[in-house]
Amino acid sequence: MAGNLMHPGKYHIPGGANDDGIINKSERSSWGKMMALNAKIAIYSFLSPNVAIPLLVSEISGVPVTPSPQAMGGSAASQATIQTEVAIDEAATESATATTGTAGNSITKANQTTVVQNTSEQASAANHGRGTALEKQNNSAAQNFESSVEGAASDVATKKRIVPTLKYDNPNPNGAGFVKFDGSLGELNFIDRKLNVTGFPKSIDQVRRAAEALSQNPGSTLPYEVPFNKVNATVNLIRKAGQFLNPNITVVGVAPPPPPIK
Amino acid sequence: MKYIFELTSKVQESESHIEKHHKVIEGLKLISEPWGIDNGEYPTPEFGSGITATFSLNRLLKNRIKGDIIYGYRKNMTIQNEDKIFIEFNPKKIDYVHFIENVFKKYIFFFNPFEALVYNQNVIFYDYENRNQSDLSIFFRFHPIFFWDAGYCMRNLRISLVDFKAEISGFVEYSELFQNGIIVVVNSKLLTLQESNEIDLNLKAIFSKALE
Numbered sequence: 001m002a003g004n005l006m007h008p009g010k011y012h013i014p015g016g017a018n019d020d021g022i023i024n025k026s027e028r029s030s031w032g033k034m035m036a037l038n039a040k041i042a043i044y045s046f047l048s049p050n051v052a053i054p055l056l057v058s059e060i061s062g063v064p065v066t067p068s069p070q071a072m073g074g075s076a077a078s079q080a081t082i083q084t085e086v087a088i089d090e091a092a093t094e095s096a097t098a099t100t101g102t103a104g105n106s107i108t109k110a111n112q113t114t115v116v117q118n119t120s121e122q123a124s125a126a127n128h129g130r131g132t133a134l135e136k137q138n139n140s141a142a143q144n145f146e147s148s149v150e151g152a153a154s155d156v157a158t159k160k161r162i163v164p165t166l167k168y169d170n171p172n173p174n175g176a177g178f179v180k181f182d183g184s185l186g187e188l189n190f191i192d193r194k195l196n197v198t199g200f201p202k203s204i205d206q207v208r209r210a211a212e213a214l215s216q217n218p219g220s221t222l223p224y225e226v227p228f229n230k231v232n233a234t235v236n237l238i239r240k241a242g243q244f245l246n247p248n249i250t251v252v253g254v255a256p257p258p259p260p261i262k
Numbered sequence: 263m264k265y266i267f268e269l270t271s272k273v274q275e276s277e278s279h280i281e282k283h284h285k286v287i288e289g290l291k292l293i294s295e296p297w298g299i300d301n302g303e304y305p306t307p308e309f310g311s312g313i314t315a316t317f318s319l320n321r322l323l324k325n326r327i328k329g330d331i332i333y334g335y336r337k338n339m340t341i342q343n344e345d346k347i348f349i350e351f352n353p354k355k356i357d358y359v360h361f362i363e364n365v366f367k368k369y370i371f372f373f374n375p376f377e378a379l380v381y382n383q384n385v386i387f388y389d390y391e392n393r394n395q396s397d398l399s400i401f402f403r404f405h406p407i408f409f410w411d412a413g414y415c416m417r418n419l420r421i422s423l424v425d426f427k428a429e430i431s432g433f434v435e436y437s438e439l440f441q442n443g444i445i446v447v448v449n450s451k452l453l454t455l456q457e458s459n460e461i462d463l464n465l466k467a468i469f470s471k472a473l474e
Contacts, residue, residue: 171338175311201307201316204332208314208341215340235390236383240330241314242270242344244390245398251390 127167127177128217130187134160135180142195145257149183149193149225164190166220168213179206179213181222188220195257197226197233199240207241207249214248221248228253263452264383265353267329267366269375273343279315279333280306282345286317286331289372296324296356297365309335319349327351347373350383353452362407362450370409370441378409384455404465406453411443419472429468 137143137160146161147154153162165178166188181190192210197203214220226234231253235244243249283306290299299322307315313335320328329349347369362380370378389403402418412423419426423444427437436447448461466473 169338170313171335172309172311172313174309175313199330201314201318201330201332202312204316204330205312205314208334209312211341212313212339232387235387239268239386240332240346240348242332242334242342242346244386245393245401246341247398 127169129167130184131165131167131178133163133165133178133180134158135163137161141257145195146182146193148257149191150185151183151191166190166210166213166217168216170209171212175209179210181210188217190220190222191225192222193225193254194230194234195227197230197237199233199237203237204241207238207243211241211243211246211249214246221250223250223252225252225254227256229256263352263354265351265380265452266383266386267347267349267351267369267378267380269347269369269373269378271345271373271375273334273336273339273345275336278336279309279345282333283307283317283331285372286347289368290322293365293368296327297361297369299323307331307333313339323349325351325355327356345373347375358452359450362447366407366409367440367445370443370445374441375409376411376414376443379405380407381405382453382455382458385458388455388459404448404462406449406458406461407447409440409443409445411441415444419469421469421472430465433465433468 134155137147137154143161146152151164154160155162163180163182164184165180167178170177182193183191185191210222214222224234224238231251234251238244238246238249238251287299287304291301292298299319304317304322307317309315315333317331317333319330323329327349328351329347332346332348334343334345366378366380385403385405393401400418410418410423410426415421415423415426421429423439427439427444430437430446434446434448435450436445438445448465449457453461
């Protein structure tokens, strides 16, 4: 049947409310409001990771969002979740920004992160639950390893990685109210990847901050994914950080990334 | 061969990490090389924006003994908050018997831990691989050399220190009530993972009823 369900026999032109085939200023405004409403709907879709709305995402944000090529093998559900979050962050008209280091990696200038939080979302969810952050990409071996994790995505417009965060009440008022991970499987099942594992103070603190954030978000889990030959070093690290018996933190050996093609 | 010397104490909000660090440094100054540090001024680590403050012992202890003193943030923590001394060493590069007989006790004295352990590092990896078979909320292991305070002994075995000491006599080389806890030397030799596991199994067999 030609046309659409609302107007049989007529083709619907997006934005043309009166179906005259011309989109005027008023119709553009209405379309914008409708998409803002859709953004709110998208917030609720956070609670249902299985909802896939990639088309909606690109129209809200005006920014195409692509999963990392390495992560294309991941589940469609997790990709959709990431895309939805980006949509909300991009659509937020009032945003709070913060700069921090990563939860699982050394803090460097190249690794600084901009966190975009929807203020209304923050108010309703207190300081708990999942969020997203944008992280600069430096194409290092470590970051390529992290980018290949399940649920990883990148923002084409800003050329930054989109990474999941877990919000919490940081006991130290000087610290950020979230920890950042490299990927996720579902709403609160985060993944942090480490190509190189050290027992330096920064690494110890990162593990303990992650444990604190997990503790404040019941049901959340964190496997550290490391190359097989780094499993013992990571186990030693979580022992050192006092999290050896934390059932929510695990260490998983994965295949190391292939060497770069020259 | 790598061994771990690990001491864990609960964070007391009433005692700042600065006060505790002062005690630790003064205690370390009273210990001779390679386990002690020289007289002098040492900085106090800061939390900065984190929830741990770490003081490295790497360049202060000798004979390639490496370690950290890790202080937990003092307020508003929801996880079990601990201060920890975590030292890695090669037992063949030091006088191991001297360490057991003298140094171990001195560290307990100034750090006031609820648990202090000396063990082959491979034990950690073994326990990690098998931890899914355990209830982590009640998990513990009998190490070749350990200190438990009264509370930790009660938590693990539901018996007092005096009863514990009586139960293990004849099965260990040495035990001594010390500083509201007990020092136990099950075996003062350098042990493999397998030998360490045998110690754990043998002692747990004594307390099999309490552990049911």
